[in-house]
Amino acid sequence: MKHIGILGGTFDPPHIGHLMIAEEVRFTLKLDEIWFVPTADPPHKRTAHATSKERIEMVRLMIEDEPAFNINLIDIKRGGTSYTYETLNELKKLFPNDQFYFIIGADMVEYLPHWYKINDLMKLTTFVGVKRSGYTLKTSYPIMTVDVPVFEVSSSDIRKRIRTGRPAKYLVKEAVYSYIKERGLYESC
Ligand SMILES: Nc1ncnc2c1ncn2[C@@H]1O[C@H](COP(=O)(O)OP(=O)(O)OP(=O)(O)O)[C@@H](O)[C@H]1O
Numbered sequence: 001m002k003h004i005g006i007l008g009g010t011f012d013p014p015h016i017g018h019l020m021i022a023e024e025v026r027f028t029l030k031l032d033e034i035w036f037v038p039t040a041d042p043p044h045k046r047t048a049h050a051t052s053k054e055r056i057e058m059v060r061l062m063i064e065d066e067p068a069f070n071i072n073l074i075d076i077k078r079g080g081t082s083y084t085y086e087t088l089n090e091l092k093k094l095f096p097n098d099q100f101y102f103i104i105g106a107d108m109v110e111y112l113p114h115w116y117k118i119n120d121l122m123k124l125t126t127f128v129g130v131k132r133s134g135y136t137l138k139t140s141y142p143i144m145t146v147d148v149p150v151f152e153v154s155s156s157d158i159r160k161r162i163r164t165g166r167p168a169k170y171l172v173k174e175a176v177y178s179y180i181k182e183r184g185l186y187e188s189c
């Protein structure tokens with residue numbers, strides 16, 4: 001049986017906050033692997049600015065040096081709104097012997113009451129909440145928490161920085177930054 005951490009996200013773009021929480025949770029819970037799962041349409045925010053292909057490529061570039069990190073395209077292949085209940089149902093059918101830990105930042109912990117079929121979803125996975133500036137990990141749902149350094153980095157701030165010509169270079173992996181610049185991503189969004 002493998003213990004697998006899932007980091008679902010829009011990854012528009014993927015940044016060092018994602019890497020940091022994935023590595024802290026992997027280490028603390030002694031997980032075998034972390035799977036980065038890019039969404040098709042995110043359930044609670046507007047569609048991504050970059051295309052699915054671009055977001056997949058950026059995640060690939062971000063994790064290429066890390067053998068314990070993988071990308072899984074289950075949400076993008078299913079298409080439509082990426083409800084985690086559906087993702088976990090599919091994963092449990094495909095990998096019945098493995099145990100999944102769904103990693104979420106505190107903003108998503110606060111949003112848990114609004115998740116699709118949340119009570120059924122709670123039976124399919126263990127949620128692992130991590131701190132995020134401006135949000136609390138207090139919830140009535142039975143989640144685990146892992147202590148992480150608080151990094152204020154967010155994809156929306158990175159997009160805004162690129163649009164307004166402020167520095168974003170060290171908020172993403174070098175290869176991701178080069179990809180963003182080569183393609184001119186986020187310059188006008
Ligand atoms: N700096 C961070 N610290 C802790 N958790 C984070 C951080 N950035 C993202 N996360 C978590 O990672 C998951 C995927 O995040 P997502 O891809 O939506 O990035 P984001 O930075 O939250 O994007 P945006 O700013 O566009 O909303 C979510 O559970 C989110 O809470």
Ligand SMILES: O=C(O)c1ccc[n+]([C@@H]2O[C@H](COP(=O)([O-])O)[C@@H](O)[C@H]2O)c1
Pocket residue numbers: 007008009010011037039042043044045082083084085108111114115116
């Ligand atoms: O299933 C839901 O209702 C639901 C609501 C909000 C977020 N999620 C999932 O949480 C992950 C992080 O979402 P986001 O929008 O912060 O990138 C991603 O995998 C989403 O599919 C899922």
